Amino acid sequence: MTHPHPPAQQMDLLLPDTRPAREELETGAVLMRQFATPHAANLLQALHEITQQAPFHHMLTPGGGTMSAAMTCCGTLGWVSSPMGYAYTALDPLSQRPWPAMPASLFALAQSAALAAGYPNFAPNACLLNRYQSHSHMGLHQDRDEGDITQPIVSLSLGRTGLFMWGGPNRHGRVRTFALEHGDVLVWGGPARLHYHGIKGLAPNPHALTGLTRYNMTFRHVVAPS
Numbered sequence: 001m002t003h004p005h006p007p008a009q010q011m012d013l014l015l016p017d018t019r020p021a022r023e024e025l026e027t028g029a030v031l032m033r034q035f036a037t038p039h040a041a042n043l044l045q046a047l048h049e050i051t052q053q054a055p056f057h058h059m060l061t062p063g064g065g066t067m068s069a070a071m072t073c074c075g076t077l078g079w080v081s082s083p084m085g086y087a088y089t090a091l092d093p094l095s096q097r098p099w100p101a102m103p104a105s106l107f108a109l110a111q112s113a114a115l116a117a118g119y120p121n122f123a124p125n126a127c128l129l130n131r132y133q134s135h136s137h138m139g140l141h142q143d144r145d146e147g148d149i150t151q152p153i154v155s156l157s158l159g160r161t162g163l164f165m166w167g168g169p170n171r172h173g174r175v176r177t178f179a180l181e182h183g184d185v186l187v188w189g190g191p192a193r194l195h196y197h198g199i200k201g202l203a204p205n206p207h208a209l210t211g212l213t214r215y216n217m218t219f220r221h222v223v224a225p226s
């Protein structure tokens with residue numbers, strides 16, 4: 001398949017983007033390249049409005065460190081890391097106010113991506129926003145605080161290319177690395193839902209819309225702790 005807009009890092013090769021538009025990485029995990037690209041300007045505007053109310057910051061970790069990626073959230077529940085552990089909370093601990101609402105445009109895009117990947121009933125109520133700059137990374141981890149692993153997670157990448165690490169169900173298994181580019185959407189569900197994953201780092205090239213920054217939004221359906 002040829003693509004009319006090759007990604008920036010391929011422009012100098014004067015070759016079309018030969019990556020498939022939709023690729024099932026393994027059962028339940030679908031990568032839809034450039035799925036969000038037509039919506040990028042709206043998505044970045046929504047991100048800007050969210051972060052006016054709930055600024056990106058480096059959360060503390062239970063181990064006494066700080067997260068390398070800056071984070072914030074929108075939706076009914078937001079994911080927080082602190083010296084106390086990890087949790088989904090209804091209030092932003094920085095402001096003591098509810099997290100900013102999830103913009104309807106973000107909800108709709110995440111839902112349509114899930115539908116296209118084979119998950120017709122996805123209704124995200126939480127979105128974690130990550131910001132990567134210079135040497136930001138995210139170590140191999142599982143996402144298992146959501147309370148319902150039958151629901152997928154939808155991830156959307158914007159800006160500078162991220163180098164994604166994709167492992168298996170065990171921490172010490174084989175890890176593959178591939179690029180997550182601007183506009184790429186990943187849907188993880190089924191048997192892949194609890195697989196280890198992370199971000200090794202960023203590709204060197206700046207992006208026309210975000211410079212040296214990469215953003216990632218992950219949409220989740222979280223069952224509130226009772």
Ligand code: MD3
Pocket residue numbers: 128130138143153155162186188192193194195196197198199216218
């Ligand atoms: C595979 N974010 O926020 S997105 C995270 O690019 C997170 O910021 C990374 O891991 C980022 O938790 C990776 C791709 C992703 C997201 C969630 C997954 C892959 C996943 C959940 C289960 C398996």
Ligand code: FE
Pocket residue numbers: 141142143197
């Ligand atoms: Fe994750």
